[in-house]
Amino acid sequence: MDFFNFIDFKITDILDIVLVAVLLYYVYKLVRGSVAINIFIGIVIVWAFWKLTELLGMEMISSIVGAFMQVGLIALIIVFQQEIRKFLLMIGSTNFANKRNFIKHFKFLKQEGLTTTVDVDAILKACDKMASTKTGAILVLERNNSLDFIKSSGDRMNVEINQHIIESIFYKNSPLHDGAAVIVDNYIVATRVILPVSNERNIPLRFGLRHRAAVGITEKTDALCLVVSEETGLISYIKNGEFVLYDSLIELGKLMKQDLIS
Numbered sequence: 141m142d143f144f145n146f147i148d149f150k151i152t153d154i155l156d157i158v159l160v161a162v163l164l165y166y167v168y169k170l171v172r173g174s175v176a177i178n179i180f181i182g183i184v185i186v187w188a189f190w191k192l193t194e195l196l197g198m199e200m201i202s203s204i205v206g207a208f209m210q211v212g213l214i215a216l217i218i219v220f221q222q223e224i225r226k227f228l229l230m231i232g233s234t235n236f237a238n239k240r241n242f243i244k245h246f247k248f249l250k251q252e253g254l255t256t257t258v259d260v261d262a263i264l265k266a267c268d269k270m271a272s273t274k275t276g277a278i279l280v281l282e283r284n285n286s287l288d289f290i291k292s293s294g295d296r297m298n299v300e301i302n303q304h305i306i307e308s309i310f311y312k313n314s315p316l317h318d319g320a321a322v323i324v325d326n327y328i329v330a331t332r333v334i335l336p337v338s339n340e341r342n343i344p345l346r347f348g349l350r351h352r353a354a355v356g357i358t359e360k361t362d363a364l365c366l367v368v369s370e371e372t373g374l375i376s377y378i379k380n381g382e383f384v385l386y387d388s389l390i391e392l393g394k395l396m397k398q399d400l401i402s
Contacts, residue, residue, distance in 0.1 A: 256400035257326045259301045264389050264396075266306035267368050267375050276370030277310040278320040278350045280335070283400065285361035287322055294319055294333035301326050310368075320353065336360060338381065347376075354378040364399055 164184075190209060193202035263279065270277050280287065295316065299305055301323065309331055310317045319332040337349065338356035347369075354365035359381035367376040377384045377392055379399060386392040 256397055258323065258396075258400055259326055260393050260396045260400070262301050262303045263306065263323075263366065264393055266303040267366055268389060269303070269307055270310060270368045271373040271375050274370055274373040275307075275310055275312060275368060276317075276350060277306075277366075277368040278335075278354055279306070279366045280320050280322045280333070280354075280357055281364040281366075281396075281400065282322065282324045283362045283364065285363065287324070287357075287361065287363060290320075290333050290335060290357065291322055291330040294322070294330045296330055297328050299328045301328060320357075340381070346371075351376060351378070355381050358382075364396065 335353035336356040
């Protein structure tokens with residue numbers, strides 16, 4: 141019964157399934173929350189249909205769908221250009237040497253009990269204070285992707301997060317207030333950092349260079365960004381190149397803590 145040969149699993153078959161599952165998980169992480177997630181789900185459905193028709197021996201429909209998948213590969217590379225870049229950057233820049241960071245990559249197997257080392261409350265208190273005085277600021281929080289390639293554009297620091305430290309960095313007369321501050325774990329590791337600016341045309345005109353820079357770095361990496369507007373005093377939370385809406389600082393804190401362990 142050749143049809144039931146797939147039941148005869150080998151160790152390599154199990155490893156193959158696990159690797160595919162991990163790959164799909166990370167691809168899903170890259171595209172979730174964006175328009176690309178719908179395209180991703182559509183591709184998975186078409187691919188599953190293709191393999192099902194192959195398994196059932198439906199040669200005509202299988203060949204048509206197979207040809208579509210092969211020709212559509214070039215189109216997919218164009219559509220997912222940003223996501224592919226981010227995926228390759230994630231593979232190339234992730235620090236696996238750190239034991240804690242290594243374990244984080246497998247936290248989807250067990251979510252409960254995970255906490256972030258970043259003092260999110262201190263960051264939000266500083267942002268709230270700066271928002272009340274309309275002090276412009278941009279904070280970049282590193283997650284899995286290393287931000288070494290942008291840290292070198294600014295001034296290196298190694299200061300533990302503190303509300304007053306953050307406020308002093310972005311104080312209008314401070315020599316450090318221009319550019320972004322980069323946060324790794326619970327430390328400010330760089331200030332006056334220059335970020336890549338997004339060319340996305342859908343960003344409303346009311347948002348300035350800080351917001352475009354925040355969108356740019358979150359498009360290229362999995363970092364999180366907080367931006368305090370110098371014009372309006374509003375605090376923007378940006379992830380995956382998109383503005384995340386929230387109702388209060390308490391809700392924003394919960395979102396950040398969840399994102400920092402995901």
